[in-house]
Amino acid sequence: MPQISVKLKFAKLGYQYVMNHFLTCLLVPIVAVIFFQAIQLGPEEISNLWNNSIQFDFTKTLCSSFVVILMSILYFMSRPRGVYLIDYACYRPPVTCRVPFSVFMQHSRIILSTEPKSVEFQMKILERSGLGEETCLPPAIHYIPPAINMVSSREEAEMMIFSAMDYLFKKTGVKPKDIDFLIVNCSLFSPTPSLSAMVVNKYKMRENIKSYTLSGMGCSAGLISIDLARDLLQVHSKSTVVVLSTEIITPNYYKGKERSMLLPNCLFRMGCAAILLSNKWWADKRRAKYKLLHTVRTHIGSNDKAYNCVFETEDSEGKTGISLSKDLMAIAGEALRSNITSIGPIVLPPSEQLLFLLSLMGRKVFNMKLKPYIPDFKQAFEHFCIHAGGRAVIDELQKNLQLSAEHVEASRMTLHRFGNTSSSSLWYELSYIEAKGRMKKGDRIWQIAFGSGFKCNSAVWKCNKTIKTPTDGPWSDCIQKYPHSTALGEYNQQ
DSSP, X not given: OHHHHHHHHHHHHHHHHHHHTHHHHHHHHHHHHHHHHHHHSOHHHHHHHHHHHTOOOHHXXXXXXXXXXXXXXXXXXXXXXXXXEEEEEEOOOOGGGBOOHHHHHHHHHHHTTXXXXXXXXXXXXXXXXXXXXXXXXXXXXXXXXXXXXXXXXXXXXXXHHHHHHHHXXXXXXXXXXXXXXXXXXXXXXXXXXXXXXXXXXXXXXXXXXXXXXXXXXXXXXXXXHHHHHHHHHXXXXXXXXXXXXXXXXXXXXXXXXXXHHHHHHHHBOOOEEEEEEEOOHHHHTTTOSEEEEEEEEEEOTTSHHHHTSEEEEEOTTSOEEEEEXXXXXXXXXXXXXXXXXXXXXXXXXXXXXXXXXXHHHHHXXXXXXXXXXXXXXXXXXXXXXXXXXXXXXXXXXXXXXXXXXXXXXXXXXXXXXXXXXXXXXXXXXXXXXXXXXXXXXXXXEEEXXXXXXXXXXXXXXXXXXXXXXXXXXXXXXXXXXXXXXXXXXXXXXX
């Protein structure tokens, strides 16, 4: 049996090499045959062949050159503009905002003093969630009872967004007046004036800046913002975009007894990321960290279960909160398969595309009872940033995509250290990979996020240069502790 498995392994590697380098494997024998034929000719035959081949008609040569130049110009003009990620900044909450399990449960026992079963339920969720003892909640949630009001919500927004923006401007040297577009995504808090207006006013940005606020799109809104930024940069040349991804927890803290609505209390934590994008290739290509290759958005909202998988609602007592359906994992799996179908053909090597096509034809055309073929995305990407929505989400994607523990390490450690920070979690994961010194020039990164509605969105990046291990950032004070044995152990014990 070991010998057979070894033979199958080498057969698979051989197949992958041949398919992924098909043109090379085809051209090498042809070139070899031409070379051996050439060395069999005498000097006079080679000289005659050369003299005859350079007797071109000048007019034809000129016309051919003109056509080639014209086609080259049209090709380069029709190519999409490159979108470059110059740098990004992740908010690191202060120590005073941390909520160890003991503190969280002590507050829960006071707030839900008449509901001991709800308190016990929350403790079980925390133990299985994958969160660590250093995750943070905003100051208003630390009060007893929590101060759930507009003033506290705005204070939380200002604390996170302004800190992330200040850090971004410091890292990049870009001034607020240099920003052409501002995109802010926050799903559950949409005040008037808007969050984007709050940022424009704070930093005295240009009067003609174009700003957008995206709400109600769930944890995948961060990649929707990246997709919007990409579209804007394709239309407007010589432009820069700042994307702000966050979630405001204060107004959505739930104080009732519905279990599906208590889950977000246990999982969601503070987080914010600010990302600077540009299409100025002559000025920013060299200093940019990453280049955006693809964005893919899939939406299965026509399914009632998918639509009601994550939603804001009221319980029987009129208390509002976010409800997470028990169908969440099944819907997430369906959305992932839909996204894989869309992104596979544009990122996978030929060997995997052929196997996927044969599997699809066998099931759809010949009605063969075959399991859907899950492509080996490890051949297309060196790094994976999976939305840290919870341990179950990461487990399911690791299983479905057949990823190693190292591939999902960034997601598990981000969940452990920062919790589910909603749309910003992908950037904490990318920062983790950089802090570990693993990001090299040419590496490809796949960001995957899930959101209400139900959505599964992807972004594909290519590392523009080898990233030096940063000395600051959200992981600077704790990266030496990770990977954390507790976070890894929870998965290994399954």
